[in-house]
Amino acid sequence: MAEPLIYELSSQGREGVKPPKLDVPVSELPGDLVRDELPLPEVSEIDVVRHFLHLSQLNYAIDKGMYPLGSCTMKYNPKVNEVAARIPGFTGIHPLQDAETVQGALFVMYELQNYLKEISGFAGVTLQPAAGAHGELVGVLIMRKYHLDRGDTKRDTILVPDSAHGTNPASTSMSGLRVVQIPSDERGNVDLDALQSQLCDRVVGLMLTNPNTLGLFEEQVVEVIEQVHSCGGLVYGDGANMNALMGIMRPGDVGIDVMHFNLHKTFSTPHGGGGPGSGPVGVAEHLVDYLPSPIVIIDEAESLEDIPFFNLYEPPKSIGPVKAFWGHFGIMLRAYTYMRMLGAEGMQAAAEHAVLNANYLLSQIKDVYPLPYDRICKHEFVVKGHLDEAPDIHALDIAKRLIDYGVHPPTNYFPLIVPEALMIEPTETESKQSLDNYASILRKIAEEAKQNPELLHTAPHNAPVRRLDEVQAARNPILRYKHE
Numbered sequence: 001m002a003e004p005l006i007y008e009l010s011s012q013g014r015e016g017v018k019p020p021k022l023d024v025p026v027s028e029l030p031g032d033l034v035r036d037e038l039p040l041p042e043v044s045e046i047d048v049v050r051h052f053l054h055l056s057q058l059n060y061a062i063d064k065g066m067y068p069l070g071s072c073t074m075k076y077n078p079k080v081n082e083v084a085a086r087i088p089g090f091t092g093i094h095p096l097q098d099a100e101t102v103q104g105a106l107f108v109m110y111e112l113q114n115y116l117k118e119i120s121g122f123a124g125v126t127l128q129p130a131a132g133a134h135g136e137l138v139g140v141l142i143m144r145k146y147h148l149d150r151g152d153t154k155r156d157t158i159l160v161p162d163s164a165h166g167t168n169p170a171s172t173s174m175s176g177l178r179v180v181q182i183p184s185d186e187r188g189n190v191d192l193d194a195l196q197s198q199l200c201d202r203v204v205g206l207m208l209t210n211p212n213t214l215g216l217f218e219e220q221v222v223e224v225i226e227q228v229h230s231c232g233g234l235v236y237g238d239g240a241n242m243n244a245l246m247g248i249m250r251p252g253d254v255g256i257d258v259m260h261f262n263l264h265k266t267f268s269t270p271h272g273g274g275g276p277g278s279g280p281v282g283v284a285e286h287l288v289d290y291l292p293s294p295i296v297i298i299d300e301a302e303s304l305e306d307i308p309f310f311n312l313y314e315p316p317k318s319i320g321p322v323k324a325f326w327g328h329f330g331i332m333l334r335a336y337t338y339m340r341m342l343g344a345e346g347m348q349a350a351a352e353h354a355v356l357n358a359n360y361l362l363s364q365i366k367d368v369y370p371l372p373y374d375r376i377c378k379h380e381f382v383v384k385g386h387l388d389e390a391p392d393i394h395a396l397d398i399a400k401r402l403i404d405y406g407v408h409p410p411t412n413y414f415p416l417i418v419p420e421a422l423m424i425e426p427t428e429t430e431s432k433q434s435l436d437n438y439a440s441i442l443r444k445i446a447e448e449a450k451q452n453p454e455l456l457h458t459a460p461h462n463a464p465v466r467r468l469d470e471v472q473a474a475r476n477p478i479l480r481y482k483h484e
């Protein structure tokens, strides 16, 4: 059943808003701004309200239920973050204002830089990048410039483990560098021998995700870093999984040279649906001069004795700005509020509970769904969505059937090294009841897979849209409404 579109609700002459009577002279708008041929819908206010409320109810969100989309850290976003982000003193400012008129905003950015340094053990942080993938690009460009600046021009290769997120090879290619893939060993760690065999004077660095995308802590992280450093390479940390580490382990302390954070994962702030994210990048001492500009500093020359003056600063060897103005300030405000509300102990507790929740959920389903690497997991884990007793059922069928039970499916078919992967990340914000509920649904679906596989093949049955033809959607995308 197709839903009526707002255009189809249109009824000639109906109005939503009655503007007040004009009390200034009429002036014409520039000609090409007014297009009479635009088929704008004529609707009343309540038509619009009902239309959009209805659309919002078709959507699934963390505010509606558990959202264990592995790697994405879909944790609950406390509403106080939204209150902070809507303070008029923040929403009403413009990035072109003079620093002296936006000291409060610069203060928040300065503090956030410092908190991220403290959490990660890095010497400098930029808040500019728009998301994790953008942070990776920044990190790789910094590593590249570091080598070039030293006259080390032979280096053109980034090593990327086969369990890495697809953004790692993509950022490498965008930086004009070559990707060499490093296999994982039978415990799911980077294979040290394979790594050793690729180390040479062409290596810019290695991109390392820890815990990796299997949700497993890299057991030889120190050796891996030592090996890469020994050939003159740097180590990039993909910090998307900091939710397992914050308050427990600092990547800078074990020798990671540069790393991005995903404020929209680890530090709450809403994401998904393409909303803005924020991917700050932290660097060790030897890379601080390469950070993108601007970063926020205390400007000693302008400061009074007891009042620091915050200013924007361009590091001497900066790779340059990577984002218009200062980055996504609204997301920074939310992350800052999240950190202030939790405090250091709260953040550590969040990480501990994220790991506890993942291990608990794993323990409730691992006798049913095959576990390729049987180890204690960190904040997420990967099982196979393929059961011996139901050979025709695939991870996708299980994911679609979960929708019928009113919960969000896990990530599927990633990481690529596990066939039929279901990657589950419950996050710390779920209660034992909601974890038990998810486990019991997964167990029920495994039973259905054996008894009535057709039920899974044709799922979802009660969602607003049934199973999509993904091939058609990719080949023949219809991305906008066309007026007939």
Ligand SMILES: *Cc1c(COP(=O)(O)O)cnc(C)c1O
Pocket (backbone or CB within 6 Å): 071, 072, 131, 132, 133, 134, 165, 167, 209, 213, 238, 240, 241, 262, 277, 279
């Ligand atoms: C999410 C994620 C990224 C990319 O981050 P975005 O903010 O989505 O661009 C990179 N690596 C891993 C492991 C991730 O989970």
